[in-house]
Amino acid sequence: MSDWMVTQSPSRGRRPRALSPLAEHLRDTFWFAPTAAMVCVFAVWAGAQLLDTALVEALQEDGEYDTLEELMRFADDAKAVVNAVSSAMMTFIGVVFSISLVAVQMASGQFTPRVVRLFVRSRITKATFAVFLATFVLTLLVLTSFDSADDPRAVTSVPLLQSVLTLGMVALSLLLFVLYVNSTLRLMRISQVIARIATESFRVVASMPVPMEDGDPAGLGPQTAWVPHEGRAGVLRDVHIARLVRVARKHGVVLRLLPRIGDFVVPGMPVLAVHGGPVPPRRALRRAVSVGVERTYHQDLGFGLRQLVDIALRALSSAINDPTTAVQALDRVVQFLAALSRRPLDTARHRDRDGAVRLVQPLPGWTELVDLGFTEVRGCAVGSPQVCRRLLAGLEDLLLLAPPERREPLLRHRELLRQAVGLAAPTPADRAFALRPDRQGIG
Template identity: 35%
Template structure:
């Protein structure tokens, strides 16, 4: 299987809700057969004997309860997800909610218990299999407890603070993978991009028009080394690529590279994912903040919570060596050109839209200033010009507002809480 198909399969498995409950159903069938034989061998019974009709009635109650749990869980989660996506952003469905393992395993427990109880009921015709009946009773009790826990868990999960915190956690993980080297001591800027000149050959995208999700850089580098040339990836992760657009630009000996191998090293999909896309977590958090600042929702506190996570992510990426867009071989020769976001991209993405839509709100203006001033004090010198520019733009935007002098002074005060705990120097 090609790398891009393996990537697509892994991504589908991570974001599919139905696979774990299906596996639980298969496990329940195996448990019924194995434990049924153990029950026949032990011939175990309780100190008191149940009547067969009573045991069947109890199992029927268990089965009805499991069906109710499954139907209620899926219907209520679908409604809750739709409401949350409408108030926050639709992108949280694929990036956060469908990948939640707690929901998967609770639903899997319901399915396993339902199938197990059905199997026990089928065996409770001539006699009561007491071992199976006891396990069915325990599983049903555990399912009731899990159902109550799921209600509380889902209510907490769908809160804006929980969503943006999870996005922040996911964003940190991606930043650590894409930019693994932390800045130690003085930060030196990346060397300039070498002049490659016009491409000697192009490899076009032959599949459906889609978005670049990930690239197998190891395969691309090895192919460039094999041909003793330079391979330039014409796009960035997260870009939309139309059919027949250039995908790779070949320089020097790379004109002899295997087209099919290079195309298989790029994974495409209908929407951006968070795995290799360093800016996507920023994008989703900014979308949540912008929607919260819309006149239809008017929830600046959610925007402040979003800026909290952007502050956290900018602090992390600002302390890491960003790629210089060049991947070299062991002997130092340029082999692959693969462009990634630079520091200015991260800063502009985190600040510009929120400032545009929220500068007139005290909470947003104060929290945005607190973030920029904190980063100016704590990040290396090379990161400061972009932050100073954003702080200057924030001041200019505030100057253009028709505010009373007292309100303008309030809006110019840094506050990590938005409005309520101004920073004092």
């Protein structure tokens, strides 16, 4: 069995640092960014109000009443602009929300429901909503700062800096709106969706532990206990690797994750096996395992591949009948498998700072990933020469890249595809055409 193992050696170079489970979960939510933006804008407004008040007091102390009158006239003009912005911003927010709903509905119906996550994780979408809501809140706060007094000696505040800040937020909102429309239109194109899925999948690969060359001669030791899952049933989304490694090191044990990321777990099901010592306290393992209603990209090596296959299957269905989209999805499937063709799989061994193995995490094996990428598509591709030719070309490319011990599943899928096409093709000429490898399908 091959292993992934963490190393602390600086000579191996730095690998991309994975986000913590909390950061990944916040990326999968839509409420955090707008809420944080509104809190921040409130703090910024409070600071701007203090500066405006200090400016008015300084001018009054210096007797600069003419300058103060000019500022008051500017504030009167700015008040009309702020009123207009406050009224228009809610309309803008409604337009953005409507565009998002339409885009999500079209993408989930035409591609796969699992691509909705791409819209939820879109930074530009969150930034647009956050800035729009923050601008609206800022306009309401600025309107409360206008003083009704006409005498420069009696005025207490002139929202000069606040008005400039509001105009800056409006300009930023307009810029983000243009970027948002452009980003949404890109995400409604299937090629962009497939490319984004591939990008997220390669981030998972890049964040996996680096294999150590010297291997791990020491065994895990006898299994002394196991830890059951407590809480609701659901999909195992991720585990807090750093916390589990710290707990295992503190108590002198090795923890082994029993289900794979993406498996469905129920209360009472064993999730962690303990080797070499007693079970750590339950409070130390609390919130180390995250369960949700659906899979996420974080730590899930096969989730991106699952989405690419779903898109290809939807494209090959009789309702859509779009083999070109299936070919585009196969392009990324082949790319993903090619990147993993020579990398260790099956398990990930995470080490502490002293180099001792503290957490063992199961990963999909090479055969499982190949079957996931090709089995269902191969079954639906028999009636489409374009997809058959692309599938054969992908298998041929992978056979050139994969080491000899990993060629068996590729040869098996190639032979099964040839047999299926041989049975389905009406004439020898059709069979020969469909079984001719072509990276573009039929160009």
